[in-house]
Amino acid sequence: MKGNVQPSPALEVELRQTVRQALGPVAVVGDLIFVPMLPKTRSGKIMRRVLKAVLVGQEVGDVSTIEDETSVAEVAQAWRRLGAMRGT
Numbered sequence: 220m221k222g223n224v225q226p227s228p229a230l231e232v233e234l235r236q237t238v239r240q241a242l243g244p245v246a247v248v249g250d251l252i253f254v255p256m257l258p259k260t261r262s263g264k265i266m267r268r269v270l271k272a273v274l275v276g277q278e279v280g281d282v283s284t285i286e287d288e289t290s291v292a293e294v295a296q297a298w299r300r301l302g303a304m305r306g307t
Contacts, residue, residue, distance in 0.1 A: 226253035250304070252297040256290040258282070273298055 224230065235248050258269040261284060272279045273295045282288060 250301055252301050254290070254293045254297045256287055256293065258290045258294060259286045260284045261286050270294060 231251050234251065238246050238248050258266040258279075260266060263286075266282075266285060269279045269282065269285070269291060271277075273291065279291055282291065285291070
């Protein structure tokens with residue numbers, strides 16, 4: 220988590236409300252899983268292709284520009300936990 224922000228039920232409620240206010244009632248957040256860091260380049264851009272690869276179970280490919288390689292494993296672990304919670 221960035222800065223001093225800690226995952227909590229209150230933060231989850233706040234994030235859901237922010238999405239609803241910013242994107243409208245058609246945007247509904249299902250499950251939330253907090254991770255310490257998303258896969259980002261050294262310049263700070265989120266590596267969406269890496270996230271997609273983790274979520275669909277493919278190889279993540281070249282991550283030579285990634286800021287912190289452990290972020291990929293953290294996202295994969297969070298995705299597995301979510302699957303276990305859902306029973307899939």
